[in-house]
Amino acid sequence: MTTKPLIGITGKRRKGEDLRGNLRVMNALSFDLFWVDYAEGILAAGGMPVFLPLGVDPEMIVERLDGILMSGGADISPALYGAEPQPELGAVEPVRDQFELDLLKAATERELPVAGICRGLQILNVYAGGNLFQDIPPHAVRDKPPTTRVHEVTIEKGSVLEDLYGSTTQVNSLHHQSIDRVGKGFVVTARSEDTGVEGIEHEDLPIIAVQWHPEMLDTRDNDPLFKWLVDQAMSLAS
Numbered sequence: 001m002t003t004k005p006l007i008g009i010t011g012k013r014r015k016g017e018d019l020r021g022n023l024r025v026m027n028a029l030s031f032d033l034f035w036v037d038y039a040e041g042i043l044a045a046g047g048m049p050v051f052l053p054l055g056v057d058p059e060m061i062v063e064r065l066d067g068i069l070m071s072g073g074a075d076i077s078p079a080l081y082g083a084e085p086q087p088e089l090g091a092v093e094p095v096r097d098q099f100e101l102d103l104l105k106a107a108t109e110r111e112l113p114v115a116g117i118c119r120g121l122q123i124l125n126v127y128a129g130g131n132l133f134q135d136i137p138p139h140a141v142r143d144k145p146p147t148t149r150v151h152e153v154t155i156e157k158g159s160v161l162e163d164l165y166g167s168t169t170q171v172n173s174l175h176h177q178s179i180d181r182v183g184k185g186f187v188v189t190a191r192s193e194d195t196g197v198e199g200i201e202h203e204d205l206p207i208i209a210v211q212w213h214p215e216m217l218d219t220r221d222n223d224p225l226f227k228w229l230v231d232q233a234m235s236l237a238s
């Protein structure tokens with residue numbers, strides 16, 4: 001196949017006034033922002049990254065995409081999993097939350113391959129009816145470079161993640177939230193030493209997600225998660 005599979009990548013929206021170096025005349029304008037490292041990981045794996053602006057129609061874009069990468073970012077509104085906000089909750093982005101839930105609805109209906117990273121794992125879990133711990137400080141290691149592998153993850157035998165990473169792997173950890181109750185259809189296949197959820201996969205659909213950030217590690221360009229997503233998407237695209 002000569003055509004590369006199209007992998008949609010989610011981002012976030014900011015006002016111009018919140019962006020350094022922005023012209024003041026554009027303070028009231030909105031900007032959609034995307035991390036380059038996710039796109040680089042997809043490119044290295046042989047895919048074609050497509051940044052998804054928040055205004056795009058989820059059903060229409062899903063018809064054109066071959067896979068989706070749900071990226072990291074802000075905390076998810078606790079109201080979406082029936083919880084009250086706790087004091088440690090960070091700023092939430094309801095427009096992004098709703099866009100991503102609609103995107104996942106459209107993607108799962110079409111059985112599109114989906115990979116989730118950090119917030120991406122969390123929104124998949126919330127989409128599936130699970131909930132989150134709103135603050136788990138030991139995993140928010142933000143005083144070291146994001147390439148730093150700060151804890152081990154143990155991976156379930158026979159899982160997709162084991163196939164990709166082996167039975168254990170060392171990972172970075174920038175998240176201050178994590179999965180509490182797992183959503184319907186998902187199984188936990190990776191955990192940290194303190195038993196926190198670090199990876200999930202779907203029982204029937206081509207969906208896997210991790211709590212760490214493979215796109216920030218020095219192994220990014222050979223990371224098996226990006227390869228898995230592109231390979232899955234390729235079989236759909238061909």
Ligand SMILES: [Mn+2]
Pocket residue numbers: 139151172173174175192198211212
């Ligand atoms: Mn962690």
